[in-house]
Amino acid sequence: MKAYKDRSKEELLTLKNELEAEYRKFQDLGLKLDMSRGKPSAEQLDISMGMMDVLNSATDLKCREGIDCRNYGVIDGIQEAKELLADLIEVPADKIIIYGNSSLNVMYDTVARSMTHGVMGSTPWCKLDKVKFLCPVPGYDRHFAITEYFGIEMINVPMTPEGPDMDMVEKLVSEDAAIKGIWCVPKYSNPQGITYSDETVRRFARLKPAAEDFRIYWDNAYNVHHLYEDDQDTILEILEECEKAGNPDMVYKFSSTSKISFPGSGVAAISASYNNLKDIKKQMAIQTIGHDKLNQLRHVRYFKNLDGIKSHMMKHAAVMRPKFEAVLNILEQELDGLEIGSWLKPKGGYFISFDALDGCARAIVAKAKEAGVVMTGAGATYPYGRDPHDSNIRIAPSFPPMDELIQATKLFVLCVKLVSIDKILESKQ
Amino acid sequence: MKAYKDRSKEELLTLKNELEAEYRKFQDLGLKLDMSRGKPSAEQLDISMGMMDVLNSATDLKCREGIDCRNYGVIDGIQEAKELLADLIEVPADKIIIYGNSSLNVMYDTVARSMTHGVMGSTPWCKLDKVKFLCPVPGYDRHFAITEYFGIEMINVPMTPEGPDMDMVEKLVSEDAAIKGIWCVPKYSNPQGITYSDETVRRFARLKPAAEDFRIYWDNAYNVHHLYEDDQDTILEILEECEKAGNPDMVYKFSSTSKISFPGSGVAAISASYNNLKDIKKQMAIQTIGHDKLNQLRHVRYFKNLDGIKSHMMKHAAVMRPKFEAVLNILEQELDGLEIGSWLKPKGGYFISFDALDGCARAIVAKAKEAGVVMTGAGATYPYGRDPHDSNIRIAPSFPPMDELIQATKLFVLCVKLVSIDKILESKQ
Numbered sequence: 001m002k003a004y005k006d007r008s009k010e011e012l013l014t015l016k017n018e019l020e021a022e023y024r025k026f027q028d029l030g031l032k033l034d035m036s037r038g039k040p041s042a043e044q045l046d047i048s049m050g051m052m053d054v055l056n057s058a059t060d061l062k063c064r065e066g067i068d069c070r071n072y073g074v075i076d077g078i079q080e081a082k083e084l085l086a087d088l089i090e091v092p093a094d095k096i097i098i099y100g101n102s103s104l105n106v107m108y109d110t111v112a113r114s115m116t117h118g119v120m121g122s123t124p125w126c127k128l129d130k131v132k133f134l135c136p137v138p139g140y141d142r143h144f145a146i147t148e149y150f151g152i153e154m155i156n157v158p159m160t161p162e163g164p165d166m167d168m169v170e171k172l173v174s175e176d177a178a179i180k181g182i183w184c185v186p187k188y189s190n191p192q193g194i195t196y197s198d199e200t201v202r203r204f205a206r207l208k209p210a211a212e213d214f215r216i217y218w219d220n221a222y223n224v225h226h227l228y229e230d231d232q233d234t235i236l237e238i239l240e241e242c243e244k245a246g247n248p249d250m251v252y253k254f255s256s257t258s259k260i261s262f263p264g265s266g267v268a269a270i271s272a273s274y275n276n277l278k279d280i281k282k283q284m285a286i287q288t289i290g291h292d293k294l295n296q297l298r299h300v301r302y303f304k305n306l307d308g309i310k311s312h313m314m315k316h317a318a319v320m321r322p323k324f325e326a327v328l329n330i331l332e333q334e335l336d337g338l339e340i341g342s343w344l345k346p347k348g349g350y351f352i353s354f355d356a357l358d359g360c361a362r363a364i365v366a367k368a369k370e371a372g373v374v375m376t377g378a379g380a381t382y383p384y385g386r387d388p389h390d391s392n393i394r395i396a397p398s399f400p401p402m403d404e405l406i407q408a409t410k411l412f413v414l415c416v417k418l419v420s421i422d423k424i425l426e427s428k429q
Numbered sequence: 430m431k432a433y434k435d436r437s438k439e440e441l442l443t444l445k446n447e448l449e450a451e452y453r454k455f456q457d458l459g460l461k462l463d464m465s466r467g468k469p470s471a472e473q474l475d476i477s478m479g480m481m482d483v484l485n486s487a488t489d490l491k492c493r494e495g496i497d498c499r500n501y502g503v504i505d506g507i508q509e510a511k512e513l514l515a516d517l518i519e520v521p522a523d524k525i526i527i528y529g530n531s532s533l534n535v536m537y538d539t540v541a542r543s544m545t546h547g548v549m550g551s552t553p554w555c556k557l558d559k560v561k562f563l564c565p566v567p568g569y570d571r572h573f574a575i576t577e578y579f580g581i582e583m584i585n586v587p588m589t590p591e592g593p594d595m596d597m598v599e600k601l602v603s604e605d606a607a608i609k610g611i612w613c614v615p616k617y618s619n620p621q622g623i624t625y626s627d628e629t630v631r632r633f634a635r636l637k638p639a640a641e642d643f644r645i646y647w648d649n650a651y652n653v654h655h656l657y658e659d660d661q662d663t664i665l666e667i668l669e670e671c672e673k674a675g676n677p678d679m680v681y682k683f684s685s686t687s688k689i690s691f692p693g694s695g696v697a698a699i700s701a702s703y704n705n706l707k708d709i710k711k712q713m714a715i716q717t718i719g720h721d722k723l724n725q726l727r728h729v730r731y732f733k734n735l736d737g738i739k740s741h742m743m744k745h746a747a748v749m750r751p752k753f754e755a756v757l758n759i760l761e762q763e764l765d766g767l768e769i770g771s772w773l774k775p776k777g778g779y780f781i782s783f784d785a786l787d788g789c790a791r792a793i794v795a796k797a798k799e800a801g802v803v804m805t806g807a808g809a810t811y812p813y814g815r816d817p818h819d820s821n822i823r824i825a826p827s828f829p830p831m832d833e834l835i836q837a838t839k840l841f842v843l844c845v846k847l848v849s850i851d852k853i854l855e856s857k858q
Contacts, residue, residue: 037501045499049486056485057478070474072466072692100529101721108716116544116555116579126545126555142718149715150545263501265723286578287537289571292530292721294694 003339004417004424012428016421019414023371026411031372033408038190038350039399040259040316047315048261051302061297069293075284076277081267081296087306089220089255090237091271097280100291103256103268107217108146110252110270113283114180115150119213120249120279125150125180134172134182136164138353138381138392140190143183143219147383154383157182159189161344163196166203177210181217187235188222191353191381191394193346195233205241207250216242216251222349224313225259227321233347239271248273257299259316259350260309267299323397327352327409334413340420352395353381360419361390367415373408432768433846433853441857445850448843452800455840460801462837467619467779468828469688469745476744477690480731484723498722504713505706510696510725516735518649518684519666520700526709529720532685532697536646537575539681539699542712543609544579548642549678549708554579554609563601563611565593567782567810567821569619572612572648576812583812586611588618590773592625595632606639610646616664617651620782620810620823622775624662634670636679644705645671645680651778653742654688656750662776668700677702686728688745688779689738696728752826756781756838763842769849781824782810789848790819796844802837 004012055061061069063078076082077098086093099106118124125131132153135144139159147154155172157164163186173179184204186196196204204216218238226232242250249272257266270280303309328345331354335341343354356364361378368375376394379385395412397405433441484490490498492507505511506527515522528535547553554560561582564573568588576583584601586593592615602608613633615625625633633645647667655661671679678701686695699709732738757774760783764770772783785793790807797804805823808814824841826834 039501042497042500045497048499052484052486052488052490055481057481059481061481068471068474070477070691070694071471072468072687102717102719105717112541112545116541124555126553142715145715149712258501262499262723264719265499265721283578286571286574288531288534290531290693292694292724294691295721295724 001337003337004420005339009425009428012421012425016418019418019421023414023418026371026414029372031407031411033373033400033404035396035400035405035408035412036374036376037399038259038396040263041319041399041401043319044316044398045262047312047319051261051298054301055294055298061294063293063297069297072289074293075288075290076281077269077291078293078296080300084300084303084305084309085255085267085269086271088309089223089253089269089271091239091253095239095273095277096269096271097277097284098291098296099268099270101264101266101268101295103219103221103254103258104142106268106270107143107219107254109287110217111146111150111152113280114213117283119215120275122213128178130178132176132179134164134169134179135383136182136184137383138191138387138394139183140185140219141376141380143217144383147183152180155179156383156388159192159194161194163194163200166200170203170207173207173209173214175210179209180211180213181215183217183219185219185221186238187220187233188225188346188349190221190349191351191392192344193349193351193353194344195235198236201236201238201241202245205238205245205247205250207247209250214250218251218253220253220255221259223255224309225316225350226313226348227317227324228347229314229317231347239273249275252276260313261299261302265295267296320398323402323405324352326402326406327395327397330406330409330413335416338417338420341416350396350398352397354393354395355391356393356416357420357423358389358391360416360423361387361393363419363422364412364415365393367419368412371411371415373411375412430766432766433849434768438854438857441850441854445847448847448850452843452847455800455843458801460836460840462802462829462833464825464829464834464837464841465803465805466828467688467825469692470748470828470830472748473745473827474691476741476748480690480727483730484727490723490726492722492726498726501718503722504717504719505710506698506720507722507725507729509729513729513732513734513738514684514696514698515700517738518652518682518698518700520668520682524668524702524706525698525700526706526713527720527725528697528699530687530693530695530697530724532648532650532683532687533571535697535699536572536648536683538716539646540575540579540581542709543642546712548644549704551642557607559607561605561608563593563598563608564812565611565613566812567620567816567823568612569614569648570805570809572646573812576612581609584608585812585817588621588623590623592623592629595629599632599636602636602638602643604639608638609640609642610644612646612648614648614650615667616649616662617654617775617778619650619778620780620821621773622778622780622782623773624664627665630665630667630670631674633667634674634676634679636676638679643679647680647682649682649684650688652684653738654745654779655742655777656746656753657776658743658746660776668702678704681705689742690728690731694724696725749827752831752834753781755831755835756824756826759835759838759842764845767846767849770845779825779827781826783822783824784820785822785845786849786852787818787820789845789852790816790822792848792851793841793844794822796848797841800840800844802840804841
C-alpha cells in the first residue's frame with residue numbers, strides 16, 4: 001500500500017470521505033467496548049477456579065512448619081509460599097518477603113517508607129530538597145502515579161528494543177545524587193512487550209549511582225506471562241547480577257500472582273538482599289501483624305510448584321495468544337505500508353504498544369471513544385500523562401471477548417487513518 | 430487475708446520460704462506457656478471453619494452489583510461488605526472503606542499518609558518540627574509502636590474507669606497545635622476492658638483542638654467481643670456524636686473481623702466523614718488497584734448480616750468466658766485482701782489488666798518467664814515501653830487451653846506474691 005504521505009491531497013480527501021462513512025457506521029452500532037486496562041478476561045479467570053476448592057472446612061490449615069495459618073503471626077510469609085514465589089521469580093527462598101494481594105501496594109509502601117525513613121539508614125527523602133526517579137518511556141502509568149503522588153520529579157528515559165537507553169541511565173545515575181530510583185518492567189515490558197537484553201541487565205547491575213540509596217525498582221509483572229510455549233523471552237536474574245557486580249543492595253524485585261491466579265486475590269512479594277530485607281522488615285513489624293496466610297496456603301496447595309504455575313500459564317496463553325494475533329493481524333492488514341503508525345509484536349505480557357504519527361495519539365483515542373471504544377488515555381504511558389510526541393497508545397487486548405476485540409481494533413485502525421489523514425493534509429497546506 | 434504490708438518481717442520471710450518452694454516445683458515442671466498476646470485459641474478458630482466452604486468452584490463469584498469479584502477493580506470494597514462492616518461498627522454504609530486483612534495496617538497507613546501528605550490539605554507532618562499524640566495508658570503496644578516509628582512524641586494520659594482523663598485531653602488538645610491525634614480503644618479497651626462512658630464519648634466529640642488536622646484514632650477492635658450474652662457494654666457512636674457536635678471530620682474509626690473470623694485472613698475497614706474518605710481515597714487510588722474482594726464476598730456470604738456476626742460472637746464468648754472467669758477466680762482466691770495488686774473484671778475484649786505494687790511489674794514478668802510462662806512484656810502497655818510506675822501487666826487469657834491457662838495463672842500469682850514480698854521487705858529495712 002502506498003504511504004499516506006506520498007499520496008496527493010485529492011487522493012487523501014477522497015479516502016477521508018470513504019473512511020468517514022465507515023466511521024459513521026461504527027457510530028450507529030452504539031458500541032461500548034473497553035480496551036483500556038490490562039485486565040484478564042472472564043475466560044482466563046475461569047482457568048483458576050479450581051483454586052476455590054483447595055481449602056475447605058476439612059482441610060488441615062497448618063503450613064509445613066506446623067503453624068496454624070488461621071491465626072496471627074508469620075510476618076514475612078509461610079515457608080512454602082516463599083519457596084513457590086522465589087522459584088517463580090528465580091531468587092533464593094530466603095531473599096523474599098511475601099505480602100498481601102497487591103505488588104503495586106508493595107511498591108507504594110517501598111517509596112512511602114523511603115520518604116519517611118530513608119533507605120538502609122539514608123536521609124528520609126521527605127527531608128531532601130529534591131528527589132528524582134528515572135522513568136523508561138513508554139511505561140506503566142501506575143508506577144508514575146506513585147512517584148508523582150510523592151512529589152518525586154520524573155525524568156523520561158527512552159526505551160530501545162534492548163530496554164531503557166543505558167547510556168542515558170548510566171550518565172544520569174552516576175552524576176545526580178538526587179536520582180533515587182528507576183522504574184523497570186524488565187520482561188514483556190508495559191506497554192511495549194520488550195524484554196531487556198543480557199547486556200542491558202548487566203549494565204543495570206554495574207551502575208555506579210551517585211546516591212547510596214539509589215534502587216532499581218524491578219517490577220517483574222510478566223515473568224511467566226508468555227504467549228507461546230516454544231518461543232519465550234528469557235532474562236538474566238537481576239539480584240544475582242547485582243551481587244556479581246558488587247552491588248548486592250541496589251535492587252528491589254517485585255512480583256505477584258495477580259495475573260496468574262486472581263487479580264486482587266493473589267499473593268505479592270518483594271525480593272532483595274538481606275540488608276534490604278532487614279530494613280523492610282523493621283517497617284513491616286510496625287505496619288502489620290501479618291498478611292493473609294490462608295491465601296498463601298491456597299496458592300501453594302493449588303499450584304504445588306513452579307511447573308504447576310508454568311502449565312497453568314499455558315492455559316492463559318491459549319486464551320491470550322489468539323487475541324494478540326487478531327489485533328496484530330488487523331494492524332498489519334490495515335496499516336502496513338501506510339507509514340502512519342508502528343508497533344511491536346510482543347511474545348508475552350498484556351499489551352501492544354502503538355506509535356502513531358507525532359501529534360495524533362490524543363485525537364485517535366478521542367475519536368475511538370466517540371464511537372464507543374475506550375482505549376488507555378493517550379499520554380498515560382508517560383510521566384505526568386505527557387507524551388512529548390503525543391504518539392504512543394497502549395492497546396490492551398486481554399479483557400474484551402474476541403468478537404468485541406476485533407470490532408474495537410477495526411474501529412481503532414479507522415481512527416488512526418482518519419486522524420493521520422488530517423495531520424498529513426495539515427502539513428500539505 | 431491479711432495485707433502483706435501489715436505483716437511482720439518474720440511472717441513475710443516464712444511465707445517467702447514456702448512460696449519459693451512452690452516456685453521451684455513450677456520450675457521443675459519445665460512449662461512452656463504463652464499468655465503474651467491477644468490471639469484466639471484453636472478452639473475459637475474452629476468456630477469459623479464453615480467459612481472455608483462458602484466459596485467453591487461452583488459458586489457465583491459476582492457480588493450484588495454484578496461485579497466479578499475475581500478481577501481487578503472496586504477500590505473501596507463491594508457494597509455488601511460495606512453494609513456488613515458498617516452495621517458491625519454502627520455507621521452508614523456510605524461512610525466506610527473496606528481494606529485488606531489488617532486494621533493495624535490501615536492505622537499505619539493513616540499515620541504514614543499524614544506524615545507525607547497531611548490531613549485534608551494540612552501541612553505534611555514530616556515538614557513540621559514536632560508532632561505529638563496523646564496515648565491513654567495503659568494502652569495497646571502496637572498503637573504506640575506506630576507513632577514511635579514515625580518519630581511522633583507520645584504523651585501519657587491516664588485511664589479512668591470512664592475512659593481517658595478527659596480534663597487532661599481537653600486541655601492538651603485545645604492548647605497544643607502539635608497534638609495531632611489520640612489513640613483510643615473505646616470499647617473493652619486494651620488492656621483494661623474499660624468501655625468509655627457516654628459522657629466521655631460526648632466530651633471527645635466536643636473537643637476543640639488547636640490543630641485543624643487533629644484526629645481521634647478510634648480503634649473499634651472489640652465492638653462485638655462480649656463475654657456475656659445478657660451483660661454487655663454499649664457505647665455511643667462517635668461519628669454521629671462528632672457530627673452533632675459540629676466536628677464531623679474529627680474522627681477515624683477503625684475495625685476488622687480479625688477476631689471474628691480468622692486473624693490475618695479477615696477484612697478491615699475505616700469509617701469517617703465524606704471529607705476524610707475523599708482524602709483517603711485519593712491515596713488509595715495510588716496505592717492499590719483494590720483489596721481482596723473474594724475474601725470480602727466470603728465474609729458476607731458466611732455471616733450474611735449483623736445477626737449472623739452476633740450469634741457467631743456468642744460462640745467465641747462461650748470459649749472465652751470460662752477462661753476469663755478462671756483467671757479472675759484465681760486472682761481473687763489468691764490475692765484478695767493482700768493489697769499487692771488490683772485488677773478489673775471486663776465484660777468483653779481480650780485482656781485482663783493487672784496492676785502490681787509500684788516497681789514490681791518487670792520483676793514479676795521476668796520471674797514468670799524463668800518458670801516458663803511468657804507474659805506480655807512489662808511496660809508494653811505504655812509508650813516507649815516505659816511504665817512510669819513499673820506496675821501494669823497485661824494478661825491475655827485467650828490463647829492457652831484451659832488447663833495451661835490455670836497453671837500459668839497460678840504461677841503468675843505466685844510470682845506476684847514473691848516479688849511483692851521482696852518489695853515490702855525492702856521498705857521495711
